[in-house]
Amino acid sequence: MNTILVAGASGVLGRLVVQQLLQRGVSVRVLSRTVARASSAGTNDRLTQVIADLTRPASLTGACHSVDAVISCAGASMNMKAMGDRTSFTAVDLHGNDALLQEAKRSGVRKFVYVSVAGEGPYEATEYVRAHRQFEERLAASGIAYSVVRPAGFYAFLAEIFAMARQGRGFIIGDGSNRTNPVHEREVALACVAALERSESMIQAGGPEIFTRRQIVELAFRVAGRTPSIISVPPALFSVMTSPLRLINPRIHALLDFGKAVSTADAVVPVYGTERLEGYFTALRDGSAV
Numbered sequence: 001m002n003t004i005l006v007a008g009a010s011g012v013l014g015r016l017v018v019q020q021l022l023q024r025g026v027s028v029r030v031l032s033r034t035v036a037r038a039s040s041a042g043t044n045d046r047l048t049q050v051i052a053d054l055t056r057p058a059s060l061t062g063a064c065h066s067v068d069a070v071i072s073c074a075g076a077s078m079n080m081k082a083m084g085d086r087t088s089f090t091a092v093d094l095h096g097n098d099a100l101l102q103e104a105k106r107s108g109v110r111k112f113v114y115v116s117v118a119g120e121g122p123y124e125a126t127e128y129v130r131a132h133r134q135f136e137e138r139l140a141a142s143g144i145a146y147s148v149v150r151p152a153g154f155y156a157f158l159a160e161i162f163a164m165a166r167q168g169r170g171f172i173i174g175d176g177s178n179r180t181n182p183v184h185e186r187e188v189a190l191a192c193v194a195a196l197e198r199s200e201s202m203i204q205a206g207g208p209e210i211f212t213r214r215q216i217v218e219l220a221f222r223v224a225g226r227t228p229s230i231i232s233v234p235p236a237l238f239s240v241m242t243s244p245l246r247l248i249n250p251r252i253h254a255l256l257d258f259g260k261a262v263s264t265a266d267a268v269v270p271v272y273g274t275e276r277l278e279g280y281f282t283a284l285r286d287g288s289a290v
């Protein structure tokens with residue numbers, strides 16, 4: 001593989017994918033909506049940029065020219081700070097990635113790696129997970145060689161829990177008894193790069209340890225050196241509190257709906273990673289997180 005297009009290259013995961021591709025001597029084309037965001041993916045002689053918006057298919061014309069493979073880590077962000085952008089998960093994760101897939105096919109791209117998300121049952125009833133599942137189906141039917149990477153939650157997604165614990169605050173929905181095995185995003189990036197040369201259509205990527213949601217918050221308090229103080233909100237109350245947001249900002253509502261699913265069902269994913277969550281929280285505490 002000589003040239004790889006990375007969509008979502010400015011994101012938490014995409015930046016790590018770009019780094020790892022460059023370390024392997026590959027040329028990388030980063031796709032982003034703005035030059036500033038594209039530049040945040042790094043600078044290198046083997047790195048070029050294409051400025052395009054997945055929700056504007058015409059902007060993708062030529063994006064995949066001379067590209068051997070696409071890795072798409074692009075999706076409407078889960079970051080609360082990005083909620084000013086109200087574009088829905090369906091618009092970006094499903095229709096946006098579909099537009100990129102069509103462009104990749106037109107350009108003769110040999111392989112498409114798509115970063116989806118783990119979670120079954122109640123998870124798949126949420127707009128966030130459903131959009132990923134629907135795109136998986138379109139990818140499988142497209143005729144292009146592909147791999148889907150389905151990660152558990154990234155450690156980066158738990159950084160806010162650690163920041164709150166440092167301030168002596170903890171929050172869970174329900175009793176926090178549901179289990180999951182979050183994974184370091186660096187190891188998910190490794191899975192994405194490895195997928196370029198692998199034939200499996202599905203690569204699941206969970207972390208090495210299974211926690212209840214409450215145990216994750218308690219671990220954050222322990223590493224932060226604070227006494228646990230955890231507020232629990234019943235799922236039904238959480239739904240009532242957040243339902244008005246459906247009218248005000250449907251994107252935030254969809255995100256919170258996913259948060260509720262997380263509190264009502266396990267998401268234990270086959271193990272891929274080896275890095276432990278305690279090490280991640282410790283690096284956050286010591287300012288040595290990379």
Ligand SMILES: NC(=O)c1ccc[n+]([C@@H]2O[C@H](COP(=O)([O-])OP(=O)(O)OC[C@H]3O[C@@H](n4cnc5c(N)ncnc54)[C@H](OP(=O)(O)O)[C@@H]3O)[C@@H](O)[C@H]2O)c1
Nearest residue numbers: 008010011012013032033037053054074075077153154157
């Ligand atoms: N966070 C988690 O715990 C987690 C767990 C499992 C799976 N995932 C999935 O993994 C993927 C990557 O997650 P992440 O946390 O790295 O995401 P992130 O940091 O929120 O970054 C999202 C990326 O998507 C791009 N993007 C968004 N809308 C776009 C559009 N309309 N056109 C082009 N690019 C667009 C952004 O690019 P620009 O802003 O540069 O345009 C950005 O680089 C997502 O699909 C996510 O759902 C995340």
